[in-house]
Amino acid sequence: MIARALLALFRQPGILAVRAGLTFAAMNVREETGANRGRWVDAIVELGGGDDDDAPAWCMLFCWACWHIAALALGLEVTSRTSGSVVSSWHRATDAERVTGNPRAGDLLLRVRKAEDLATVRAGGWCPGHAEIVVRCDDAGKLVTVGGNTFSEDGAEGDGVYIHRSTYTMNDDRIIGFIRPSVKRCGS
Numbered sequence: 712m713i714a715r716a717l718l719a720l721f722r723q724p725g726i727l728a729v730r731a732g733l734t735f736a737a738m739n740v741r742e743e744t745g746a747n748r749g750r751w752v753d754a755i756v757e758l759g760g761g762d763d764d765d766a767p768a769w770c771m772l773f774c775w776a777c778w779h780i781a782a783l784a785l786g787l788e789v790t791s792r793t794s795g796s797v798v799s800s801w802h803r804a805t806d807a808e809r810v811t812g813n814p815r816a817g818d819l820l821l822r823v824r825k826a827e828d829l830a831t832v833r834a835g836g837w838c839p840g841h842a843e844i845v846v847r848c849d850d851a852g853k854l855v856t857v858g859g860n861t862f863s864e865d866g867a868e869g870d871g872v873y874i875h876r877s878t879y880t881m882n883d884d885r886i887i888g889f890i891r892p893s894v895k896r897c898g899s
Contacts, residue, residue, distance in 0.1 A: 841866075
């Protein structure tokens with residue numbers, strides 16, 4: 712019974728996306744050759760749908776890469792309209808992909824860098840943002856996340872993949888929202 716429940720758990724793409732993110736963190740993935748560059752960073756950017764020749768900010772591409780890895784492992788494909796931009800990813804998300812209520816493992820946390828920019832996003836505009844994958848949300852609304860292009864503390868434009876255990880809460884006034892990416896069976 713327990714084995715069957717565990718097997719079902721690991722057939723969920725969100726759980727596997729978290730595992731992919733945590734694996735990159737355990738591998739100590741860091742930028743190696745300058746801002747937004749390095750062997751693993753370039754691979755993550757490509758997997759996430761970006762062009763590593765551009766050396767883009769890669770936090771959102773990290774999230775999409777983890778979801779693409781999870782989907783591939785399950786014979787699925789991500790059908791969400793992906794983007795390397797945090798705010799563009801939010802604007803492209805369907806109502807069904809936007810999470811209402813508390814997020815679950817694998818959901819994408821999207822936030823603006825400054826709370827005063829949230830109104831710009833709500834009005835359909837663009838501003839700099841940051842994204843991470845939710846590992847878990849506890850009953851008190853405290854989030855554990857894993858993110859790329861960050862550092863060991865709160866922030867974007869960092870140097871690698873890190874786990875954040877006490878950086879974000881559900882009442883953080885910089886949170887745009889959460890996305891639960893859509894997937895479908897390959898070829899369907």
